[in-house]
Amino acid sequence: MIRAVLLDLLGVVYDGDAQIAGAAEAIGRLREAGLPFRFVSNTTRSPRSAILAQLAAMGIEVAEEELLTPARAAVEWLRKHDRQPHLLVHPDLEVEFSGLEGGSRRAVVIGDAGEAFDYASLNRAFRELVAGADFVALAVNRTFKDADGQLSLDAGAFVAALEFASGRTPLVLGKPSPDFFLSALAGLNCPATDSVMVGDDAESDVAGALRAGLGAALLVRTGKYRPKDEARFNPAPTAVVDDLAGATDWILKARRAETDSGDAL
Template sequence: MALPVKPSPWSSKSIQGVLLDISGVLYNNTEDDVGVAIDGSVEAVERLRKSGLPVRFCTNETQCTREQLVRKLSRLGFTLGVSEVFPPAPAVCQILKERNLRPFTVIHPSCDPEFADIDQNDPNCVVLGDAAKYFTFEKVNKAFQTLMSLEKPVLISMGQGKYYKEAGGLKLDVGAYMKALEYACDVKAEIVGKPSPSFFNAVLKDMGVDASNAVMIGDDIVNDVGGAQACGMKGIQVRTGKFRPSDENHPTVKPDSYVDNLAAGVDLLLQNR
């Protein structure tokens, strides 16, 4: 039985831009990595587009490139362009270039092309992504040794998620390994991706929309909803993806609305337009 949508204390009439999480909101992962669109999500995105509201797709996905992600979503029925997708890797590469940083990377091999033009000789920083099964002891320990060898260690993490959901169940995310290196090296990681304010603000700037007139729809109550609210946006929590019933009693993050899925979220946004 579908849970009721909690009454919304805000008016959707003020919304001029929509940010959507991808995994767990648009689609669910499958064991063969093909993925499956969540019921109603393809149509929900099309309805948003037809409404005239600008849409951006915000993800902490670091197991593939933007182009690979767009192709995957296209196969599932979604229509979107590479320029509409905002993952952490391109932003990290820009930071590395601006600060003359040479990373030792602990990332998924599928994300390697994003760093193809980055100098990685004689590393003077560490970059973490969701390396999944490639988070080996040898790799993580090499990252530890690199940081310990630096007078001013720099640790950059593409997100800080605790876990995510795949077909086989919940999986540890990059945040767990980030925290291990923070603890071992007495260093504070720089977060690039959700919930970083700079990440959200870059998306808002691209849309040309003020935070007070934007809404984020996601399945991660801390990184999606909490991060958006901290920037002045509205945050809608979907009960799909990694959502767990205990999220509705989160001690610090209180979404502006709960909905059963993206289709219901779009209903909420468009009902008064």
């Protein structure tokens, strides 16, 4: 039985500052059906407050506890392990890490730093790693759909550069880390097998969710999706749909079929 839904944001609910057609209505239908859900975003350029405000401006009201980001997961990890972050993130995201200056040891935290990625910043992070700092990656996505509609390099390439140079393997806190998906579901009190993921990234969203044990993962043909993405990574999507509205149709139809099957028994 489908009991919970995880939704990506960028490329599924919105592109840039524009809502993807039908997304708000689809989210409303999930709420009306009584399906709890979480937004699980790998966005590492914007703080949570900005993401929530952006959604509200689109007419999509989201409670703070309904949004899980890698930055939030990183802050929890840093506090739990008493680490002081050396940040290689977008300047807009630095506010998320305020108040963590007193840790007993250092941890390099890398996200999508955008224009802040340069030789000097990467080399500083490299030297921290060589000196023994922990290595924390907010996400390892290859690409994202940029404001101009084209694909741009995401943080994954820069994480790989530091991994190669330092010989260190990062702790990945965002998608496709199984812990990220399972952390979102823990707040919903839902086993992985009873949940569905909806995303536009066949690797991080879809294959990652299925490797984490989720019962289904749907790939939408919006956002960063490109033809034949569904055949590029394993496991393959449970289904490929046009958009979030189509994903909602699929989810609600599957729930009805499960309910009818149970009633028949």
